[in-house]
Amino acid sequence: MSDCIFCKIVAGEIPCRKLYEDEDVLVFHDIHPVAPVHFMLIPKAHVASLAECDQSHRDVLGKILLLAPKLAWEQGLTDGFRTVINTGRGGGQEVFHLHVHVIGGGGPRPL
Ligand code: 5GP
Ligand code: ZN
Numbered sequence: 001m002s003d004c005i006f007c008k009i010v011a012g013e014i015p016c017r018k019l020y021e022d023e024d025v026l027v028f029h030d031i032h033p034v035a036p037v038h039f040m041l042i043p044k045a046h047v048a049s050l051a052e053c054d055q056s057h058r059d060v061l062g063k064i065l066l067l068a069p070k071l072a073w074e075q076g077l078t079d080g081f082r083t084v085i086n087t088g089r090g091g092g093q094e095v096f097h098l099h100v101h102v103i104g105g106g107g108p109r110p111l
Contacts, residue, residue, distance in 0.1 A: 006097035010044045020071055024060050027071060035082075036105035037075045041067060048096045050087045068102050077104040 008014040009028065016028035019039055030038040043060045047053055053061060072081040081104035086093040 004046055004095075004097050006042055006095055006099065007046050010042070019075070020067065025063055025067065027067065030101065034106075035103045037072070037077055037081070038101065038103045039071065039075070040099040040101055041071075042097060042099045047098045049093055049098055050085055053098070064100055068100060072102050072104060075102075075104075077102075080104065 005014065009016045010026055016026075018026070018028050020027035020041075024044055025041060026044055027039055027041045030040055041064045043057070043064065045060070047057060068083055069081075081102050084101040084103065085099075086101075
């Protein structure tokens with residue numbers, strides 16, 4: 001997906017503030033944070049949204065969801081955090097490469 005901004009981040013063509021990386025997943029801070037802590041977990045392999053996922057994405061989806069609380073804790077969100085997955089235009093998705101937002105540190109109900 002040569003025109004996908006998150007694929008370009010995965011490829012290192014656009015810089016990001018990286019939090020975590022392995023062979024399947026990249027995690028980086030959102031460029032426009034809506035709370036003191038706001039990062040996103042993405043699969044390295046392009047998939048447009050949760051609605052495009054199938055059984056082949058099961059492992060990476062599980063990996064991302066299990067990583068979220070671990071990284072949230074490491075970022076100081078020891079009292080909890082919010083997870084958001086915007087899906088499709090009707091769901092407010094702006095970047096069509098699946099991403100899970102982790103947001104917190106802005107009080108009991110950040111966003
Ligand atoms: P969506 O609305 O699709 O769920 O969220 C897309 C998010 O990507 C937004 O919160 C936006 O700030 C973030 N974003 C867009 N472009 C970039 C970028 O080039 N770098 C980073 N780090 N975040 C981006
Ligand atoms: Zn992509």
